[in-house]
Amino acid sequence: MARDPVLEFTERGIYCPAGGFYVDPWHPVDRALITHGHADHARPGHSRYLSTTGAAPILRQRLGDITLETVSYGALLRIGDARVSFHPAGHVPGSAQIRVEVAGEVWVVSGDYKTVADGLSEPFEPVRCHTFITESTFGLPVFRWPDPAEVARNLNDWWRGSVAAGRTPVLGAYALGKAQRLLSMLDPGIGPILTHGAIETATSVLRAQGFDLPPTVAVTPETDPRAHGGALVLAPPSALGSAWMRRFGPVSTGFASGWMMLRGVRRRRAMDRGFVLSDHADWPGLNTAITESGAEKIFVTHGYTEIFTQWLRSRRLDADIVPTRFTGDEAQAE
Amino acid sequence: MIRFARLFEALDQSTRTTDKVNALAAYFAEAEPLDRLWTVALFSGRRPRRAVTTTELRSWAAEAAGLPLWLVDESYPVVGDLAETIALILPPPDRLSRRPLSGWMALLRDLAGQPEAARRAAILDAWAELDTAQRFLFNKLVTGGFRVGVSQKLMTRALAQATGRDEAELAHRLMGSWSPETTSWETLIQAEDAGADASRPYPFCLAHPLEGEPANLGSPQDWCAEWKWDGIRGQLILREGRHFVWSRGEELMTDRFPELARALDFLPPGTVLDGEILAWDGTAPLPFAALQRRIGRKSVPKKLLEEAPVILLAYDLLEWQGRDLRAAPFAERRALLDRALGDLPPDAPVRPSPLVAFDDWQTLANIRTEARDQQAEGLMLKRAASPYHAGRKKGDWWKWKLDPYTVDAVMIYAQAGHGRRATLYTDFTFAVWDGDALVPFAKAYSGLTDAEFREITAWVRSNTLQRFGPVRQVKPELVFEIAFEGIQQSPRHKSGIALRFPRMLRWRRDKPAAEANRLEDLKQLLAPPGT
Numbered sequence: 001m002a003r004d005p006v007l008e009f010t011e012r013g014i015y016c017p018a019g020g021f022y023v024d025p026w027h028p029v030d031r032a033l034i035t036h037g038h039a040d041h042a043r044p045g046h047s048r049y050l051s052t053t054g055a056a057p058i059l060r061q062r063l064g065d066i067t068l069e070t071v072s073y074g075a076l077l078r079i080g081d082a083r084v085s086f087h088p089a090g091h092v093p094g095s096a097q098i099r100v101e102v103a104g105e106v107w108v109v110s111g112d113y114k115t116v117a118d119g120l121s122e123p124f125e126p127v128r129c130h131t132f133i134t135e136s137t138f139g140l141p142v143f144r145w146p147d148p149a150e151v152a153r154n155l156n157d158w159w160r161g162s163v164a165a166g167r168t169p170v171l172g173a174y175a176l177g178k179a180q181r182l183l184s185m186l187d188p189g190i191g192p193i194l195t196h197g198a199i200e201t202a203t204s205v206l207r208a209q210g211f212d213l214p215p216t217v218a219v220t221p222e223t224d225p226r227a228h229g230g231a232l233v234l235a236p237p238s239a240l241g242s243a244w245m246r247r248f249g250p251v252s253t254g255f256a257s258g259w260m261m262l263r264g265v266r267r268r269r270a271m272d273r274g275f276v277l278s279d280h281a282d283w284p285g286l287n288t289a290i291t292e293s294g295a296e297k298i299f300v301t302h303g304y305t306e307i308f309t310q311w312l313r314s315r316r317l318d319a320d321i322v323p324t325r326f327t328g329d330e331a332q333a334e
Numbered sequence: 335m336i337r338f339a340r341l342f343e344a345l346d347q348s349t350r351t352t353d354k355v356n357a358l359a360a361y362f363a364e365a366e367p368l369d370r371l372w373t374v375a376l377f378s379g380r381r382p383r384r385a386v387t388t389t390e391l392r393s394w395a396a397e398a399a400g401l402p403l404w405l406v407d408e409s410y411p412v413v414g415d416l417a418e419t420i421a422l423i424l425p426p427p428d429r430l431s432r433r434p435l436s437g438w439m440a441l442l443r444d445l446a447g448q449p450e451a452a453r454r455a456a457i458l459d460a461w462a463e464l465d466t467a468q469r470f471l472f473n474k475l476v477t478g479g480f481r482v483g484v485s486q487k488l489m490t491r492a493l494a495q496a497t498g499r500d501e502a503e504l505a506h507r508l509m510g511s512w513s514p515e516t517t518s519w520e521t522l523i524q525a526e527d528a529g530a531d532a533s534r535p536y537p538f539c540l541a542h543p544l545e546g547e548p549a550n551l552g553s554p555q556d557w558c559a560e561w562k563w564d565g566i567r568g569q570l571i572l573r574e575g576r577h578f579v580w581s582r583g584e585e586l587m588t589d590r591f592p593e594l595a596r597a598l599d600f601l602p603p604g605t606v607l608d609g610e611i612l613a614w615d616g617t618a619p620l621p622f623a624a625l626q627r628r629i630g631r632k633s634v635p636k637k638l639l640e641e642a643p644v645i646l647l648a649y650d651l652l653e654w655q656g657r658d659l660r661a662a663p664f665a666e667r668r669a670l671l672d673r674a675l676g677d678l679p680p681d682a683p684v685r686p687s688p689l690v691a692f693d694d695w696q697t698l699a700n701i702r703t704e705a706r707d708q709q710a711e712g713l714m715l716k717r718a719a720s721p722y723h724a725g726r727k728k729g730d731w732w733k734w735k736l737d738p739y740t741v742d743a744v745m746i747y748a749q750a751g752h753g754r755r756a757t758l759y760t761d762f763t764f765a766v767w768d769g770d771a772l773v774p775f776a777k778a779y780s781g782l783t784d785a786e787f788r789e790i791t792a793w794v795r796s797n798t799l800q801r802f803g804p805v806r807q808v809k810p811e812l813v814f815e816i817a818f819e820g821i822q823q824s825p826r827h828k829s830g831i832a833l834r835f836p837r838m839l840r841w842r843r844d845k846p847a848a849e850a851n852r853l854e855d856l857k858q859l860l861a862p863p864g865t
Contacts, residue, residue, distance in 0.1 A: 140405075140408070140409045140412060141399065141401055141405060141406075141409060141422075141423045142409050142412070142413055142418075142419055142422035142423055143422075144422070261422070262412075262413055262414075262418070262756070262757075263346070263415065263418055263470075264413065264414040264415065264418075264752075264756040264757065265756075265757060267346075268757075268758070268784065270349060272347065272348065272349070273347060304412075307405070307408045307409075310404075310405075310408075311402075311405055314402055314405075
């Protein structure tokens with residue numbers, strides 16, 4: 001008799017019949033295993049949550065009073081007939097790949113991941129498995145990240161240059177992960193770093209967890225930008241170009257994302273500067289991760305699923321697209 | 335090339351005019367003369383001939399990157415630019431070349447006409463010693479698609495800043511048929527005898543669209559009006575017994591319009607006319623479709639010369655008896671023009687475009703409504719006292735066009751744009767009703783804001799019925815108001831009609847698809863046959 005697969009792709013999300021749990025479900029379920037705290041993975045309304053110890057403070061901050069169990073990286077849990085463990089995904093601090101083993105067959109849900117160490121997130125660890133579920137946000141050969149040290153140099157040069165030109169640099173970045181990564185790359189010797197409320201919240205959560213981040217000044221309605229000469233401002237993308245930004249006078253805008261690799265996207269965003277910095281794996285990273293998983297079956301989700309699947313098949317790998325509710329093959333979110 | 339790539343990066347990074355001018359001026363002050371000259375050539379649209387086809391480039395790049403060709407082809411629409419796609423997929427360089435821009439241009443020139451193996455080896459070598467930014471530019475130069483977000487005017491301003499020379503004088507110097515191989519920095523920019531080249535045209539004076547009412551322009555006595563013709567703007571130069579015809583885009587069109595050669599029989603050397611090239615039936619312009627048959631043809635078969643002969647309807651005299659008249663008032667130039675052309679026989683290929691007489695603005699507004707009967711797009715208003723400006727200068731020349739035709743149409747196909755718009759669906763095919771069926775009749779890709787394109791892009795993704803490569807067939811739900819300048823019968827189109835300059839005027843969120851226009855509505859706009 002054929003066994004149930006270790007994981008199934010359902011309307012609510014990825015489901016493990018042997019363990020009776022979901023991974024990053026989209027709709028309210030009884031038991032949700034969460035790879036990391038970004039809003040498209042950690043949704044409200046589940047009865048019970050399970051995450052890494054490192055991801056828990058952000059989950060609590062974002063989802064409020066939830067029933068949350070935590071586990072350290074590598075610790076083995078038994079849930080129903082499944083053996084479950086969490087392993088570093090390198091995406092943001094506390095992010096995990098989830099390994100699920102049922103009757104000797106191993107599947108890994110990678111969640112979002114990157115293979116390059118960013119100095120804050122626990123570095124990605126390849127996990128051997130039979131079936132690997134990979135994202136493909138940047139699953140095209142045109143995406144190859146530059147050396148982060150060079151990006152850091154460019155960032156700090158831009159900060160200095162903007163200040164010298166009488167402009168306040170305003171850098172757009174996602175509040176959780178990217179913003180703190182940028183903080184760790186910026187040179188606080190140049191001047192003070194001002195943060196938008198959304199970024200300050202996530203930053204103080206991580207700071208309380210012991211991450212070593214440079215001092216920041218949260219911008220409030222009372223903040224007088226003139227009192228912080230030479231400052232750089234860190235803000236979520238939604239704040240760029242908004243009324244909130246006006247208080248800083250003449251600005252130079254920058255944006256940090258993997259999409260900044262593409263000239264067309266840089267120009268469309270109409271930012272003064274684009275910095276190529278991503279918390280997702282680039283083309284070489286995706287291919288390395290898949291090879292190192294040793295998986296014989298690959299499921300591809302989130303991103304250039306069709307093209308990346310075809311590429312894996314051309315390498316004689318058994319690959320398929322995960323049916324998801326996300327139809328965007330050009331999703332711009334990162 | 336490193337310095338040139340740095341310049342390009344600076345220009346590409348900033349949206350501020352002053353930053354761009356400063357970056358260019360700094361470059362002109364620093365770079366080697368030959369590199370400067372090449373930069374001026376490239377930035378003024380003087381592109382080298384293509385040494386390699388894009389098909390060759392794609393396949394060599396796939397090979398160098400160790401990727402299947404289909405994957406390169408799939409990546410291209412996402413990036414929206416082939417030169418960039420190739421620059422990004424290639425493995426990092428193993429060494430960095432110090433060859434200057436002019437050296438690369440010489441290499442590309444020598445490549446043309448060589449056997450494939452030699453061209454392939456040269457391109458692969460080049461890729462191996464250029465970083466991503468330089469590769470991108472190199473690929474643009476190879477494919478002859480080099481364009482930069484800097485207008486010629488901006489470049490001329492920077493050149494003036496760097497050399498201390500007058501901007502208008504530089505603009506004139508940069509006109510015409512020079513190339514870095516036929517001139518030098520010294521000759522082009524600095525030599526005192528700027529008029530040495532008999533073929534050199536003057537920079538065209540360009541008009542702005544009139545916003546609001548002409549009454550705001552002041553007294554009608556200070557203004558002259560002419561029909562705004564729907565032809566090809568051209569400058570006819572008669573010097574030293576030869577003639578030259580230039581387009582507004584500084585393309586030499588002399589051979590395309592052999593009829594104009596006969597101007598030499600009627601007008602003295604040292605004459606330069608500005609006007610509109612039109613297909614002409616002996617007394618009036620033929621529809622634009624007739625002229626269209628002449629466009630893009632380098633040589634003209636005899637039959638076509640008979641069916642669609644052209645003339646120049648001249649509206650300005652820039653040079654007379656070898657003297658540059660551009661500083662003289664328009665009224666004076668115009669009077670001289672009428673005298674110079676007044677006595678020509680009817681078969682001369684040059685005629686004066688008549689002035690439209692009017693005493694008050696209301697009379698002129700009434701005359702304007704008859705423009706379509708004259709085969710004109712509207713009126714031109716020119717200040718009687720104005721000099722002939724170099725380029726687009728607001729205030730003295732206005733185009734006062736008729737309102738376009740409009741029709742409400744249903745979007746049925748969508749395709750992603752290129753370049754800046756590569757990840758947005760911006761190119762749409764529109765249909766009108768013919769009975770219960772939707773018949774495609776026009777494509778348009780401009781007229782909406784980026785925010786609207788983003789919204790439509792999201793809609794397209796979740797309302798796709800079918801994909802044909804990069805094209806998506808979508809649910810026929812969204813209605814747009816399409817504006818266009820003209821309409822003609824066209825047996826080549828399914829709908830039987832072809833539009834001139836279709837574009838989206840606005841998104842009709844208030845209209846359901848069922849209320850879009852019908853094919854009959856469009857056909858009614860066609861002029862009845864025989865008129």
